[in-house]
Amino acid sequence: MAYVPIKDGEYTSTIYNLLQNRVATSLLGYCHFYNQDYVQAGECYGYLSTIYPSHQEYKLNFAQCLYNSFMMSEALSTVTTIDDPSMVNDIVKLEAAVKYREGDAANARILVEQLPPDDPDIDINLGCIDYKEGNFDTALEKFNKASAYHGYQPQLAYSIALCHYKKKEYTQALKFITDIIDRGVKDHPELGVGLASEGADANSVGNTLTLHESSLVEAFNLKFAIEYRLKNYSAAKEALMDMPPRDESELDAVTLHNQAITEIDKDPSSGFSKLQFLLTQNPFPPEAFANLLVLYIKYEYYDLAADVLAENAHYTYRYLxxxxxxxxxxxxxxxxxxxxxxxxxxxxxxxxxxxxxxxxxxxxxxxxxxxxxxxxxxxxxxxxxxxxxxxxxxxxxxxxxxxxxxxxxxxxxxKSVEFCSEHDTWRLNVAHTLFMQEQKFKEAAGFYEPIVNKNYDNVNFFKLKMNQLCSKNTIYLKLYKRILSRITESHQTIRKKI
Known part of the structure; x- marks a missing residue:
């Protein structure tokens, strides 16, 4: 690399001299910002806004860094010091973004509606506010309108998918998710989509601007949510595996939360640690608080659940x-x-x-x-x-x-048969209850059999319950043999593949 020669022993002084150079500091702040290191970027722009107060754009950049660092009050305080009529729209948008992130959708809407009607971002901003207020149909209209105006953008496609998800229109949501992923694979092969699930060694791609603008992480997390809600747990786990590879320290809060949920059965301590860690972050996925409590209750860690509630009383009203x-x-x-x-x-x-x-x-x-x-x-x-x-x-x-x-x-x-008779979880537990009463084996088998038949191709489904189904009921011996035969065949197939 050919640069101006620097003498030995002058490297440190050169660094400090560059930090006092306006152009160098501005470039450094720009690089930090687009590398999503908002704290370092904020230090650069904060310094520039102090040394060069007449350059109002540095104040705006500093306020944007504070906003992205979740320092909302500081961002508002900074943006109110800007006195440049040409930057009014940018100021209003940032103020609206702060109100939106603080949960004040009403005042965010008031600010956005102050923008010129022909502002290219107005439909996107109003769509976000409608979404936050639970008006998913209206939000979807706004995002579709914005997409027609701007052309295809991954972030807009994700917003549309998210609206369909909230409306429980999972097929439509998956259509947009698939499009985001396919375009990401085609346009950015360097992001390594799917490498981890294929067993290939993959280095971290980091949290680059390209990754952020591709919306791939958001798309895979939404795919996870849909598959998990549909109880397609293998597909949900695969969605996380297919993500562009990153080190655990680089993971966003939503991905870390979803990983914790998927691994809780195999490694509860790791899952609990991740959820506990998320509660210390600002922000964290709202679901993390309730899910940690649900899982503590599931594993009968009642004391730990009590501690979480006691230590985070301010979250109980907000997230429960x-x-x-x-x-x-x-x-x-x-x-x-x-x-x-x-x-x-x-x-x-x-x-x-x-x-x-x-x-x-x-x-x-x-x-x-x-x-x-x-x-x-x-x-x-x-x-x-x-x-x-x-x-x-x-x-x-x-x-x-x-x-x-x-x-x-x-x-x-x-008492609950009126509403739950078609629910597999309820039917399975009724079967267990009847079985334990011994004189009701036949009735228990009547509840077990439809569940077993429904999950016939899943050899891991309640293996330990197979003996319960017919060990004391010879009339169900054929069904028992058929199930065991299916399990044996599957195991033999697996061995051949190995």
Whole structure:
């Protein structure tokens, strides 16, 4: 490299001289900013804005660095010192972005609506605000309009996919996700998409501007969310594996959260550590707080769940619904005050049962009007409430299961048969309960058999429960042999491949 000769022993002084050079410092700040090192970039632009106060663009750049470093009040304080009419729109956009990130969508909208109607970013900004307010249809319209104006942009395509995801239109969301990934592979082969899942050695691509603008990380994380919600756990894990490779220290908060969720069964301590780490970051995925509590409850670490709630009381109102808080509170009382836990769970179960009855009636009434969209929305509300109701009755049942009171467990399940009879989790637990009562083996097999048949091709599905299905019921011996034969065949196939 040919540069101006620097004498031995003058390297340090040269560095400090360059830091005092306006052009060099500006270039350094620019490089740090687009390398997403906003703290270092902020130091450069903060210095420049102090030494050269007449150059207002340095103040704006400094404010943008503060915003990207999640120093919102400092960003607002800095941007209010800018006095340059030509920069008014940029100032308003940054102020709106701060309000948006602080959760103040109403004031963010007021600021955005001050922009000229022909501003090229106005539809994108309004779409983001509509999304934050839960108006996903309106947000989708805005993003589609912006996409038509700007042409294809990965970040806009991701925003459209995200709206479809929120509307539970997973097929449409996956279509846009696939397009983002395909274009990313074609346009940026250097990002190494899919190398890790293919078993190839892959070096970290870092958090470059190219990676950021490709929206590949966001697309793969959204694909993970869709597959996980659809219970396609292998596909969800594959989505994370296919991401451009990065070192763990370089991972964004959402990716780290999703990795923690996927590995929790195999390595709980690692998963817990990652979720605990995320709670110390600003910001962190809102789901991380509730998911850490859910997993502590699942593994019966009630003391740790209690500690998390106590140490993060300010998060309970922000990230938990009242139902979630009541459920966690009941479960934490399971060890020290089981009577209180039972009472709290009974109350929750009763409330959710009443909601389910109302929603069932609403669905029936809407279907008579032939309003398909309204019916779809009502059914989704019912399904979401059912997913909340199930953990509550399972927690109730577990109290009596642990005491060996299987008759009482059966009573709890009978109360919920009206809503849960088609749910595999409920049916499986009913089967276990009937099986443990010994005189009800035939009834238990009747619940096991459809689940086994449904998962016939999944040889890992409840292997330990196969003996329960028919060990004491000779009439089901053929089914038992057929299942064991399927498992044996699969194992032989695996050995041949190896």
């Amino acid at each position: 619904t009242q139902l979630q808080f009541d459920y966690f509170d009941a479960m934490i009382n399971m060890i020290t005050s089981p009577e209180i836990a039972i009472q709290k769970l009974d109350t929750l179960a009763g409330e959710k049962m009443n909601e389910l009855r109302k929603l069932t009636k609403k669905v029936q009434e809407i279907r008579q009007t032939n309003d398909e969209q309204a019916a779809k929305t009502a059914v989704e509300a019912f399904d979401e409430t059912l997913e909340v109701y199930l953990p509550v009755i399972m927690a109730q049942a577990k109290i009596y299961w642990d005491k060996g009171n299987y008759a009482q467990v059966e009573k709890i399940f009978r």
